[in-house]
Amino acid sequence: MDAKDFDMTGADVAWCPGCGNFLILKTLKETLAEMEIKPENLVLVSGIGQAGKLPHYLKCNLFNSLHGRSLPPAVAIKAVNPELTVIDVSGDGCSYGEGGNHFIHNIRRNPDITNIVHNNMVYGLTKGQASPTSRSKFKTNLQVEGVFLEPFNPLSIAIALRASFVARAYCSDTEQTKEILKKAIEHKGYALVDIFQPCVTFNKTNTYQWFKENTYYLEESHNPTDINQAFKRAMETDKLPLGIFYMDNDRKTFEENLEIYYDDKTPLYKRKYEMDKLKSLIESKKRL
């Protein structure tokens, strides 16, 4: 397959010129093409925000849900039809702010989906307010004296909840990002890929230059199966490590844990009950 197979002709892209989202879109298309994932077997689920528009610019099945609510439908889609590749893609505000509760609890469920979070440390669509990942002293039209809330650290939270795959990428490093995305999509279980992405219009602090200077890749010696190491590295905030922090290939997925799939792998949406079973259930209701 070729990345072009995912092109959407005539899409009216709403991103600013130079936006980091373009790089993520391009890298994602290449990743999917190299992995031979067909558009009709792929579902992208997104929320609201500039990142949430990405699925509209990539040929696939897509469910553009409500703000902060992309994970619940994504998990349900995978559970109903495990044959689909399901990728949740949204921004930091959507995934960590409005959807924070779903983020926490779906890590616990461990559905076999990939959760890509575009992290630009600012609200783009609503024009420049603080996001959960905005860094200290970041001034905005609402945080007029600068942000003083402790920034949300998605990686350390995910690792603390034993998310089965936790990684961070930087959109400009397209080859490294592609490798991380491939491993995340291949991974059996919930995979978080937080992708740093500059917002060229509303975040004049965390620019391409800033990300370049303030990130580095985890050494090859980093052991991603060591959760304590992973947590320690995720807590680094002076310079921000990139790469695969943590992975656990032994955790059962949400779908594997579902009784409906123990003996029968037929996707749920294809199933119909047997009338005789309904009749005998009704018959049993002669007693409580």
Next chain:
Amino acid sequence: MSLKSRDDLSIVLCGEAGQGIQTVEGILVQAIKLAGYNVCSSKEYMSRVRGGLNSTEIRISSKRITAYVDRMDMLLALNEGALEHLKDRINSDTLIIGDDQQLKTVNQEYNVLKAPILQSAQELGGIIFANVIAAGVLSNLLNIHSDVFDQIIRDMFQRKGEEIVKKDIKAGQKGYQIGDELSDSIKIISKIDKNPVIKDELLLSGTDAVGLGCIAGNCKFMASYPMTPSTSLQIFMAHHGEDFDILFEQAEDEIAALNMSIGASYAGARSMIATSGSGFALMEEAVGLSGMTETPVVIYVGQRPGPAVGLPTRTAQEDLNLTIFSGPGEFARIIFAPGNFQEAFKISHQAFNLADKYQIPVFILSDQYFAESYYNIPSLDLSDVEIEDYIIKTPENYRRYNLTADGISPRGIPGYGEGVVVVDSDEHDEEGHITEDLQIRTEMVNKRYHKKMKLIEKEIIAPELIGGDGYDILVIGWGSTYSTIKEALNVLGSDEISFLHFNQVYPLYSNTLDYLENADKTIIFENNASGQFAKFIKMETGFNIDEKILKYNGMPFSVEEVVKSLESLRGL
């Protein structure tokens, strides 16, 4: 000492939470039905796990009875507070049974029969046996054979182990023994006829009826968050998940629950949620998502008194407005409010077909009283049960929101066919992609609202008219008041009063006005403070209902209350 001779008895058991009043209810309703009597029960209880005061009313009759009455022919008091708790319903015709200790302060004019229930429980090894002893006493007094009783005890307690079963059988026998002693002093039930056919009838709760309907509708996915009184439906579906391929998932919150169910539906599984007032309020945003993306979903709302947390374990019909107007924007929907178990089964099954047919949210309004009442019914009609298939295999250039003449775009699902299925919570074009083309916007609203409503209005369930069409007085009701109003009309036995019951409340049946204008006087009963359905009728038809009888203390209407209201309206 004797009870008023009648073919219909109302027995109330009252005790505190943790005393097992609901266990007694479970034992007795089964025993009574197996003995061949008609039975019906309803309960009121406090929102606490221990203490407080809870009561259950069990009615036994030769006739079919399905409603709550104020009258208490017999009160079995399992704690001291019971008399105070039920004082408004006790009169000189009420036979009060209880331990000496519990009845110390009882009014001398009352009919009291002392029975050592709690005392015997202590002797058997603990107060925990009082519930089974009480069930045994009543079972004996109702002429139910002890073999039937023992079998029920065995079935109910077998999962707790043989030791427990033995102890409870012994407790039941003790109850029968106490009953023997009492039966010398009282003669009851002689006028209630047994009918062997009843033995083989179904014994359901409102929750069971809805749950069976949802299974029949091929529900495959349910995500929900526990909330009284809808938790029981969640439990029902979760328990039958294995046999009927239903995925039940307890969501992290109500918001997740409805969004999950909509996602599951997008992927092709018939989906539902169950919730109550405040839980439903959290879901409103996602109701709009179902409307906008045209993704079918069935929403069960078990009503209870609000606002906010309100009275968690009581009943109300306060969330009609909330469902009619839920979600931002405008889109088609259907709202049902079944009045009896047969209708609840039928409607719940149909709800899934209609949700798929019109690609909309379909609501089932229930309430605590309806969900938690039990009664026997002859059977459930399976002849109409059909899973209508509205999902298509997508062609290569599939457009999810293709503009068709009737407004229904054939619905595809991801992974089934050559096309891709694009849905969006933003306004979208025919492909499903974001648009701000205002011409398309108008066409999409026409499709989602006007065109669908036009089709939906063609198949609204007509309200049921009970009584002749030559009425002077027309009583109006919806949802759970059905049984109570119907029995009240039987009591009155008047040709001039008829009852119009709505099993579907939205959209309003098109000929509703004809029924209303035929009456000299109209009266509506609603378990809310503002007359929500009356106001809705006014909004839709311009018709003012003359009398609104509104009850909002958390209890259902009783047959007597309805009779009294109607008598005063007739000027009797």
